[in-house]
Amino acid sequence: MLPFKLVCAPSFYLPIGQSVFPVSKYRLMCGHLLEQGIAGPEDFLEPAPASDEDVLLVHTPEYVRKLRTGTLSESEEWQLEAPYSRELVEAYWLCAGGTILAGDCALRDGVSFNLSGGFHHAFPDHGEGFNLINDVAVAIRRLQQDGRIKTAMTVDCDVHHGNGTAAIFGIQSAAPSRRPERLPYLRESPARDVFTISLHQENNYPAWKPPSAIDVGLPDGMGDDEYLAWLEKALTSGFERFQPDLICYLAGSDPYREDLLGGLALTIEGLKRRDEFVFRAAGARGIPVLAVPAGGYAADVRDTVTIHCNTILAGFRHS
Numbered sequence: 010m011l012p013f014k015l016v017c018a019p020s021f022y023l024p025i026g027q028s029v030f031p032v033s034k035y036r037l038m039c040g041h042l043l044e045q046g047i048a049g050p051e052d053f054l055e056p057a058p059a060s061d062e063d064v065l066l067v068h069t070p071e072y073v074r075k076l077r078t079g080t081l082s083e084s085e086e087w088q089l090e091a092p093y094s095r096e097l098v099e100a101y102w103l104c105a106g107g108t109i110l111a112g113d114c115a116l117r118d119g120v121s122f123n124l125s126g127g128f129h130h131a132f133p134d135h136g137e138g139f140n141l142i143n144d145v146a147v148a149i150r151r152l153q154q155d156g157r158i159k160t161a162m163t164v165d166c167d168v169h170h171g172n173g174t175a176a177i178f179g180i181q182s183a184a185p186s187r188r189p190e191r192l193p194y195l196r197e198s199p200a201r202d203v204f205t206i207s208l209h210q211e212n213n214y215p216a217w218k219p220p221s222a223i224d225v226g227l228p229d230g231m232g233d234d235e236y237l238a239w240l241e242k243a244l245t246s247g248f249e250r251f252q253p254d255l256i257c258y259l260a261g262s263d264p265y266r267e268d269l270l271g272g273l274a275l276t277i278e279g280l281k282r283r284d285e286f287v288f289r290a291a292g293a294r295g296i297p298v299l300a301v302p303a304g305g306y307a308a309d310v311r312d313t314v315t316i317h318c319n320t321i322l323a324g325f326r327h328s
């Protein structure tokens with residue numbers, strides 16, 4: 010039995026049509042955890058969908074209305090890169106409910122995972138790159154509204170920049186920062202109650218990267234040791250500036266060298282070290298961690314599943 014809860018809806022399925030996105034990974038992760046004896050059925054909690062009120066803590070009434078009534082424009086659906094359906098909306102509301110529940114569990118147990126979360130490309134008023142609504146942002150705002158936390162830090166290690174999350178929590182009046190000319194770079198911007206960190210491959214989607222509180226732009230092909238050194242720099246700098254009540258860790262598996270949508274060169278072992286580092290840094294400061302898998306598109310989906318399950322094992326070792 011695990012010392013924390015895994016949030017997982019057995020029926021969770023993202024109906025996003027023909028796509029490189031491995032929608033089977035959620036089912037495979039649950040199966041792998043049970044088959045390997047990492048978790049038992051008693052370790053899983055089934056979430057309820059988020060309410061519209063929860064989603065409206067982050068997303069605009071106009072966008073939520075369009076999603077609820079199926080009235081996205083053609084260009085909005087094109088930008089989403091997934092065909093609209095009522096089932097798609099229900100799946101994302103369920104995912105956001107799961108991340109809220111996992112946040113609640115993390116504050117109680119020190120660590121928790123929502124096995125289907127991490128949709129960081131969703132903005133307040135639109136979705137991008139398969140991401141309809143931003144489950145992590147919804148969970149943070151709901152936990153703040155309930156008085157459970159005042160502050161949070163997102164540590165986004167998906168290979169793609171957390172553009173939606175940065176836009177949601179960024180300071181709008183901040184002058185748009187120009188991209189530094191040399192890679193790698195670490196760029197700092199102002200933050201309020203939610204401190205966003207994004208460690209990403211610079212020359213990758215999304216083209217427009219609104220400023221996070223800390224952005225680390227990495228060059229193509231970076232490997233384990235250099236990546237981990239930049240992660241350490243980012244977290245050290247983040248904790249010097251900010252003391253969060255909760256860390257939301259987006260443990261994307263797409264910095265993996267065999268990933269079809271990523272251009273970094275981390276190994277499975279390097280990604281394990283990354284997870285260990287984040288949990289150790291949080292544990293040393295007594296900060297609970299809500300973790301979500303975010304992206305992962307390895308040529309062999311079993312690698313994606315292994316990397317995500319390793320994140321859960323790293324949480325186990327540090328809980």
Ligand SMILES: [Zn+2]
Pocket residue numbers: 167168169261263303304305
């Ligand atoms: Zn990604």
